[in-house]
Amino acid sequence: MVRFLIVRTLTGLVVLWLISMSVFALFYVVPSNVARTLGGRQATPETIAAINERLGLDEPLWKQYASFVGDALQGDLGYDYYHQVPVTTIIAQAVPVTLSLAVGAAVIWLVLGITNGVISATHPRSLADRSLTAFALFFYSMPSFLLGLVLLYFLYFKLTQAGYAWFPPGGYAPLSEGVGPWVNHLLLPWATLALVSAAAYTRLTRGSMLDVLSEDYIRTARSKGISERRVTYRHALRSALTPIVTQFGIDLGQLVGGVLVTETVFSLPGLGQTAIIAITQQDLPVIIGIVLFASTAVVVANILVDLAYAVLDPRVRIS
Amino acid sequence: MTASTAGSTATPLLEARAVSKEFPAGGTSLTGRATEVLHAVDRVDLEVFPGETVGLVGETGCGKSTLARCLARLYDVTAGEVWFDGRDVTHLSRREMRPLRRDIQVIFQDPYGSLNPRRRVGSIIGDAFAIHDLEKGAARKARVQELMELVGLNPEHYNRFPADFSGGQRQRIGVARALALRPRMIICDEPVSALDVSIQAQVLNLLIDLQDELGLTYLFITHDLSVVRHVSNRIAVMYLGRVVEQGTVEDIFDGARHPYTKALLSALPTPDPDVADSREHVVLSGDLPSAVDPPSGCHFHPRCPRARADCHEQQPPLEPVDGDPVDHTTACWHPLAHGESLTSAVPGLGIPAPEEGEP
Amino acid sequence: MSDPIMSAPTMSDIATTGHVPRTIEGRGPWRLAWLRLKKDKVAIWSLVVIGLLVLVAIFAPFFAWLTGHPPNVQYRETGLTPDGLPVGPSSTFWFGTDDLGRDVLVRVAYGARVSLGVGVLATMLTVVVGVVVGLAAGFFGGLVDMVLARLIDVVLSIPFLLVAVALVSITGPSLLVTIVVIGFFSWASMARIVRGQVLSVKEREYVEAARSLGAGDLRIMFIDVLPNVMAPIIVYTTLLVPVVIVAQATLSFLGLGVEAPTADWGGMISTAQRYYRTAWWFIAFPGSALLITTLAFNLFGDGVRDALDPRVDRLIGR
Numbered sequence: 001m002v003r004f005l006i007v008r009t010l011t012g013l014v015v016l017w018l019i020s021m022s023v024f025a026l027f028y029v030v031p032s033n034v035a036r037t038l039g040g041r042q043a044t045p046e047t048i049a050a051i052n053e054r055l056g057l058d059e060p061l062w063k064q065y066a067s068f069v070g071d072a073l074q075g076d077l078g079y080d081y082y083h084q085v086p087v088t089t090i091i092a093q094a095v096p097v098t099l100s101l102a103v104g105a106a107v108i109w110l111v112l113g114i115t116n117g118v119i120s121a122t123h124p125r126s127l128a129d130r131s132l133t134a135f136a137l138f139f140y141s142m143p144s145f146l147l148g149l150v151l152l153y154f155l156y157f158k159l160t161q162a163g164y165a166w167f168p169p170g171g172y173a174p175l176s177e178g179v180g181p182w183v184n185h186l187l188l189p190w191a192t193l194a195l196v197s198a199a200a201y202t203r204l205t206r207g208s209m210l211d212v213l214s215e216d217y218i219r220t221a222r223s224k225g226i227s228e229r230r231v232t233y234r235h236a237l238r239s240a241l242t243p244i245v246t247q248f249g250i251d252l253g254q255l256v257g258g259v260l261v262t263e264t265v266f267s268l269p270g271l272g273q274t275a276i277i278a279i280t281q282q283d284l285p286v287i288i289g290i291v292l293f294a295s296t297a298v299v300v301a302n303i304l305v306d307l308a309y310a311v312l313d314p315r316v317r318i319s
Numbered sequence: 320m321t322a323s324t325a326g327s328t329a330t331p332l333l334e335a336r337a338v339s340k341e342f343p344a345g346g347t348s349l350t351g352r353a354t355e356v357l358h359a360v361d362r363v364d365l366e367v368f369p370g371e372t373v374g375l376v377g378e379t380g381c382g383k384s385t386l387a388r389c390l391a392r393l394y395d396v397t398a399g400e401v402w403f404d405g406r407d408v409t410h411l412s413r414r415e416m417r418p419l420r421r422d423i424q425v426i427f428q429d430p431y432g433s434l435n436p437r438r439r440v441g442s443i444i445g446d447a448f449a450i451h452d453l454e455k456g457a458a459r460k461a462r463v464q465e466l467m468e469l470v471g472l473n474p475e476h477y478n479r480f481p482a483d484f485s486g487g488q489r490q491r492i493g494v495a496r497a498l499a500l501r502p503r504m505i506i507c508d509e510p511v512s513a514l515d516v517s518i519q520a521q522v523l524n525l526l527i528d529l530q531d532e533l534g535l536t537y538l539f540i541t542h543d544l545s546v547v548r549h550v551s552n553r554i555a556v557m558y559l560g561r562v563v564e565q566g567t568v569e570d571i572f573d574g575a576r577h578p579y580t581k582a583l584l585s586a587l588p589t590p591d592p593d594v595a596d597s598r599e600h601v602v603l604s605g606d607l608p609s610a611v612d613p614p615s616g617c618h619f620h621p622r623c624p625r626a627r628a629d630c631h632e633q634q635p636p637l638e639p640v641d642g643d644p645v646d647h648t649t650a651c652w653h654p655l656a657h658g659e660s661l662t663s664a665v666p667g668l669g670i671p672a673p674e675e676g677e678p
Numbered sequence: 679m680s681d682p683i684m685s686a687p688t689m690s691d692i693a694t695t696g697h698v699p700r701t702i703e704g705r706g707p708w709r710l711a712w713l714r715l716k717k718d719k720v721a722i723w724s725l726v727v728i729g730l731l732v733l734v735a736i737f738a739p740f741f742a743w744l745t746g747h748p749p750n751v752q753y754r755e756t757g758l759t760p761d762g763l764p765v766g767p768s769s770t771f772w773f774g775t776d777d778l779g780r781d782v783l784v785r786v787a788y789g790a791r792v793s794l795g796v797g798v799l800a801t802m803l804t805v806v807v808g809v810v811v812g813l814a815a816g817f818f819g820g821l822v823d824m825v826l827a828r829l830i831d832v833v834l835s836i837p838f839l840l841v842a843v844a845l846v847s848i849t850g851p852s853l854l855v856t857i858v859v860i861g862f863f864s865w866a867s868m869a870r871i872v873r874g875q876v877l878s879v880k881e882r883e884y885v886e887a888a889r890s891l892g893a894g895d896l897r898i899m900f901i902d903v904l905p906n907v908m909a910p911i912i913v914y915t916t917l918l919v920p921v922v923i924v925a926q927a928t929l930s931f932l933g934l935g936v937e938a939p940t941a942d943w944g945g946m947i948s949t950a951q952r953y954y955r956t957a958w959w960f961i962a963f964p965g966s967a968l969l970i971t972t973l974a975f976n977l978f979g980d981g982v983r984d985a986l987d988p989r990v991d992r993l994i995g996r
Contacts, residue, residue: 011831018832023841137980141972143924145931146947146965153954153961250834250867257839261928265951275840276932279847287844294837302835391890413894420892433883437707437905450893480706496887 008306012299019295020072023288024065072292078285080278087289090274097172097270098259104186105193105262106255113198114237114244117205121213121240122232132202140199144258148192148265155188170267189266193258197251204247208240215239242309249305253298330405331366332536333390333423333504338363338399340382340389344611357611359385361560362399364637367504372530372537374547374568376583377557380607383540384428386557387508390538391425392416403504421451424497428509430489434481440467440492441477447499466495470525487518494525498533506538511546523549544587548572553646556580559618560610562637566647574647576640576654578623581661617652624661625653711909714985721981727974735790742788745772747781749788750939754779764957774959777949782959785941786967792935792942793971796857797923803861804922805915808868809904815869816876817899827873833866839928846934853936860925864918871914875907882906909986916979920972927968943968 059067071078077087116136120129139147156167167188173181212218213236221231260272267273271290278286344357359382367373377383388394390401392408400409408419427433434443445463448454454462464474470491481489490510497505507526511519527550529535539550547554548568555565556579564577575581605622608614614621620630630652637650642657655661705713715721734741742748757779759765767774773783815826842859849855879885880903888902929935930944943964950960 011828014828015832015835018828019836022832022836137976138973141920141969141976143927143931143944143968143972145928145944146961146968149947149951149954149961149965153958157955253835253837256837257928260839260843261931264932272840276843279844280933282847291837291840291844294840295835298835298837388886393886393889417892420890423890425887425890427883427887429883433887435884435888435902435906437908438901439706446888446893447891450888450891450897482707483705493887496891500891 004310005307008303012303015299016296020069020292021065023291023295024068077289077292080286081283082281087285090286091271091289091293094269094271094274096174097268098263098272100172100175100182100186101189101193101262101268101270102255102259105190105197105258108190108194109198109201110248112194113201114205116198116202118209118232118237120202120206121209122228124210129206133206136199136202138199139195140203142196142199144192144196145261145265147195148188148262151188151192152265170265172268172270185268189262189268192265193255193262196258197255200251201244201247204244205240208243209236212236212240245305245309249302249309252301252305256294256298329368331402332369332404333367333538334402335363335365335386335390336400336402338365338386338389338401339397340385340394341397355611357609358560358613359610360389360396361613363557363560363562365390365555365562365565367536367538369503369536370534371552372539372550374551374554375538375540375557376544376547376554377542378607379542380610381557382560382610383542383557384508387425387506387538387540391423391506392419393425417451421500422502423504423506424500424502426490426493426497426505426507426510429513430486430493431481431513433493434489436481439478439480440472440484443481443492444495444499447496451500453500462499463495466498469498469529470495485518486514487522490514490518490522491525494522494529498529501533502535504536504538506540508540509542510539512541512543519546526550544583556583559608559613561618561634561650563619563651564649565637566643570644570647574643574657576643576647576649577619577651578625578655578661579619581655585661617650625655627653711985715981718981718985721978721985724974724978724981727970728978731790731971731974732794734787735794738784738787738791740787741784745770745781745784747771747784749784749941750780752778752780757781764953764960766957767959773963774957776946776960777953777957782946782963785946786943786963788941789943789946789964789967790971792853792940793923793926793968796853796860796926797919800857800860800864800922800926801915801919803857804864804868804918805911807861807865809872809911811865812869812872813876813899813904813907816873817880817895817903819877823873826869830866830869830873833863834870836863838863839925842925842929843932843934846929851929851934851937856926856929856935859929860922864922864925868911868914868918871910872907875910876903879903879906913979913983913986916975916982920975920979923968923971923975 075088077091079086080090116132120132123129152169156169159166168185171185173185175182213232218231218236221235222228226235256272259270260275262268263270263272264276271294275287275290277283278290338360339358339362340360342357342359344355361382363382363386365373365375365386375383375386385394389396392401392411396409400407402408403419403423408416411419434440441460441463442449444466445454445459448459448462453459460477464477467474467477472488472491472495476483481492484492490513493510510526511522514522523546526537530537537550539547541547551568553565553567554571555562556571556577557563558579564571564575564580566574571580572584575584608618608621614631616629616631616633617623617626617635620626623630633652635650635652637648639645639647640649640651640654643649738749747753753771753775756770757765757775764775764777764779765771771781771783773781773786776782776785811826811830815823815830842863845859846855885898885902888898893902926935927942927944927947930942931948933945933948935945936942946964947961947968950957950964953960
């Protein structure tokens, strides 16, 4: 177990190192016009040279990379080009928003997806199964930005027009202002992010449960007179969870993308919206900071998922 | 039993010289090296002379299929040499092996696994021609259909898929594929053990007929002694990666020296009920030990009813027992005398009682 | 299928009868899958819808001709209200107009070109790269596999959309960049699936048989291994198309899709989000077009999966 953890962590570090190289290459090497962008159209060659020197862009590449990594390791991701705010501060401000959105949505989609999947699998071909499967397919095919807009149109705009102003059009209320406003502002974003993924998990759970329920040991358990409920939840679901955990690990990377879109649609000031703004402004330190931060988060979360996997399925530990 | 036993003066067509094959086993350490080694084949010498059939017999897991794959150069050997037609082929590269592939072919055990399910039979059998750039177009098709005839398949089924055939028919496809290049040597890796007993005889007879017709040399691998008796001139018995006894069919069946050979023979079904009743049944106790950590000395000692203290210490050499012909060799410190029965040899040495209705 | 093949004639039989042997076609695994697929009504209807969408994309100019409204012409007089807002569906503008007074119907039709074009091209890129990498990793094993498997892990750990958006912002939006970026980040899952399949297929005896006949690596890879891992590749490919289409639309929605006047669904919805209170049609029509497209591909992909192998779904997960 300890060895598994070590190997996995080393792999994660290699992954992070490679990502840092790629990010560096993409944003420092490819565009040679950072200074030009910063200096504006009327920049004189002297201004550009000065900017290059200030940003260290005149150093040899390997030196730039070394100082980039060195600083990043010390928690220094640089300052944004426009307001000279430390990138770490910008990220720190945005993280609670994104975390609220992502964790809430993940909980909703896992609960919803697994429950629906179990219902479908335990009553195959029933009306419930068919409608849940159809629902799942519908939401699975739905781009999240479209779902967000549809929810905004009906649940915010139409309801408010009809005199029921239950939902805000967007924005964020921190937990410090109370749980009520916090939840209220996040309900539609959560739904947007969760429904699309819940659909995928319904399909996954259904397939995986159907497989497990047809196995011999489940039949044996039934023939021993163990109650159906106990068979389903105690015996079958545990085995069926393994592929779901795997998928969850893979989806963590996708979650970042979903967050980006959802935050844009509902104007939530999280990492996603911050990144999009930074991108439109070509604010490189912020872009790199957020990409690195998000990648690290995904890698760490993946290690945690692998650990959960090893707990669920002891065979993994051997390989 | 088609060809006469070759004289010892002839050059072997296929020869293993102290061949060993090890596999990494167990987990890998942090540095990526295997923590344990499985000794699948351990310094085996074997000669197959032109025109004869050598039967290689042993329990599942004794390394006989691994040896076959080493001899066919499907695996690289860990140590030792493989000779073909008087030439050391141990270290030939894949490219250098290509011309030799026309001379050595393999018939595989699993008629389901050995045929690509996505390809038509004609293309499977014709694969050899495609790989060696031999016949093309209509000529290739004619050759393939000729081969199908030869092995008793309907050539009209040229365009069918393996799934359309029964196990016996699939094995005939495998035979046709092996014959395509007109090889001199065919290694048959348990060619009938996956088939129904009723089909086994048909395929065996086909192999024997083909040997007559085409002058083939066979190395015939099986765990079934009755099959070997049917097809072989000489027999080598393997146990845990080593050859423990080798000789002509008569030597082995009538004058087995090694207790392991004797035990295998005693498990053979006999058509005559009187003989069956009077014959001793020896049930080997225990399972085949792990080849990762084989027993010391003679590998067979933990299961051997005749085992004594010295058997633990040193590996017995494969040599003729006094009075045996030079080509009947046995690796045993305490070989059986002629006609000696295994049970009477050393009484009270822990042989399980004969079982009624043994399978 | 238990024809009496065993009673086939021997050498001498043929010699005497001397007729030229006919050949009897076998029903291959692909043919059987197609027969199963044909029975799946939902899948066939989805295929019809996909066909119609392709026709719409190809004959987009037909809609311009039919309505008399080229896709990029702004009808400031008839196509906008006096306040400068889009006008709703009418006999002139069947799907209404957009914020610049352009015909939404014609632009939705032209948008199909972008969505399907990117969908197909980026998927092809993804499949080619994914299959080659997965095949190489699984087949050669050892160091090659170790390096490629790590590479797959790395690409899967990169937050795709974030980096894609950042990349496109550097290079500037263009269809080529979109295709390359999507392809670059999507091949890893395909490679992972192919690798796993190859690992099991390469241990089959027929691969050994090919080797004993003297076949080289390339021949074994493409003639013996690849056809036997095609089923999951095909299933994953059909399910990848809608994912790619959504990815393109999302990039467009974030303002990084195609260059300005070109019509595309994600871009239209992006602009329309500012008008969702006043001009529902501006979101509804491109949105429905997008949803119908992804639904059709997903339903078809499900059908293909069931037809090829009901158990494949566990490999793919989604």
